[in-house]
Amino acid sequence: MPESSLDALAHELEAFRSSMQQLQKIVAESQNKQARQGDLVSSLADLENVLIAASATMTPHVSEMARSAFKKLQSSLGVYSQPEDHELLQVCSRLSVQGDSIFKRVGTMLRIMNSPANANGIILAQEEERKRISREIHDGPAQTLASLTMRIDYCLEQTGLPTPLVDELKELKETVIRSLKDIRRFIFDLRPMALDDLGLLPTLEQFISGFKNRTGVPVYVDTDGEHEFLGAERELAVFRVIQEATNNALKHSNPVSVHIFLKFDARKQRLSVVIKDDGCGFDVAETRRKYGNLKKLGLISMEERVRLSGGEFTIVSDSGTGTVVSFWVPLG
Ligand SMILES: Nc1ncnc2c1ncn2[C@@H]1O[C@H](COP(=O)(O)OP(=O)(O)O)[C@@H](O)[C@H]1O
Ligand SMILES: [Mg+2]
Known part of the structure; x- marks a missing residue:
């Protein structure tokens, strides 16, 4: 991302914050608006949180949060649109203009950051760095x-x-x-160097047997169809997603067992994979909503890897039955 756009965003955020502070001061001074004050102050607090998150991490969830908090703020500001509140109105209109410009800019940055080229770059850089550390x-x-x-x-x-x-x-x-x-x-x-030397299935077996020895949790692997080579990048992506989903099952769900299914479907020209645990499950929608603040990467990177491989990713979870991660990538 060009540094100048980050600088410009930081500048605008700063201006926005100081307008907000001014607004808060005016609101605090006007005693007869006490009832509406609580509403506005809580909206401003929401927005402040969003802005902090927006400047630290930029994910689609942050953008969503930003938009809804900003709407809330605007509707609260509407309550104040009395002709006699000159000073307040001035600050409000400045806030609106600054806010619009900030969210447009954040939107552009999100598009740049979420573009496949950029995501691919991040994932490749991460893999390079891992290679270097493992060599060291x-x-x-x-x-x-x-x-x-x-x-x-x-x-x-x-x-x-x-x-x-x-x-x-x-x-x-x-x-x-x-x-x-x-x-x-x-x-x-x-x-996993074995991936380059031996291919996906033997590397997976090596990972699973190490996992079972280390954790005592049984992992069952079933494959169906004629195994086809997917190309080095796709094999790495498939391996990484299975690795993350299996590690997540162990780390978060306390499962009795984990099942992995791989189906090489020659007719559909797809490799479909399912990783299923019978652990405690979790609220996927809630986790996604809070993701920007949690600073987690696992779910996002699984999705990104599958998307960049040209496939589709889904995750379904339920406190009664556990979690099912499924995805497919094209063969050939
Ligand atoms: N298989 C699972 N069972 C229960 N909870 C899960 C599972 N996979 C993910 N989660 C929940 O989703 C959150 C996000 O997962 P992830 O992005 O991989 O982050 P991390 O593994 O670093 O916590 C986890 O912190 C956990 O609460
Ligand atoms: Mg994880």
Whole structure:
């Protein structure tokens, strides 16, 4: 995004805030408008929150919140449109003009930020960064730990060591091996190299078996149809969405089990995937509404990846039956 538009937005937000403060002062001073004052002050507080959110994070939900809070404010301001309130009217009309311009600008920025080219750029940059971190961990701490186990072996080979020291060294080696396993899992999660070497299904099996070992939660995978190569980018997208949905199930729903279905449909030329947990479920609409404030990325990035792959994504959740994430991407 061009820096000048951000600067301009910041400038306008500042002007808008100072007009609001002025308005609040006038309202507070007019004793006989007490009843309407509460209404206006609460609208202004709503709007203030929206503006804070808008300047920090720009998602479609923020834009929606902004629009409805702004409407509320305008209707509250309407109550004040008495001819005798000259000063107030002046501030109000300035507010309206500034508000319109801000939301137009926010709208333009949202369009830029939500454009596929930009989303694709963000996701690619994220994958590049993950690759870099995984390489650094692989070449740094993972190598160091591996060489530590060899050095412990060397110590253990020495004769005449007191038994307590031998026990301590053995325990130390166990601990190092456990840490090495954890680190290898981080490396895998950051960038499953197997995806490039072996393809989607073997990588998925590797992920699921690690997941089961680590968490004790059974994950069942069913596939249907002739497996087709989707292209490197799409395979990565499919893997990432399954990874996020499965991790979400574990992290948020306390499930008894997780089921994953993959259907390679040659007739429709689609790969359809369903990830289903039998956990506590959640209110999808409410979560989406609050998403901008929660600073979460999982659901959005799943949707974006599927959309950029040319497919469709849905998530349905119910406190009685758990959560079902489904999506499809084109084959070939
Ligand atoms: N399978 C699930 N079961 C229950 N709640 C879920 C599930 N998936 C997502 N959620 C809810 O949706 C929220 C947003 O998910 P996400 O965007 O992945 O963020 P994060 O995993 O970082 O919290 C979660 O914080 C959680 O409350
Ligand atoms: Mg998540």
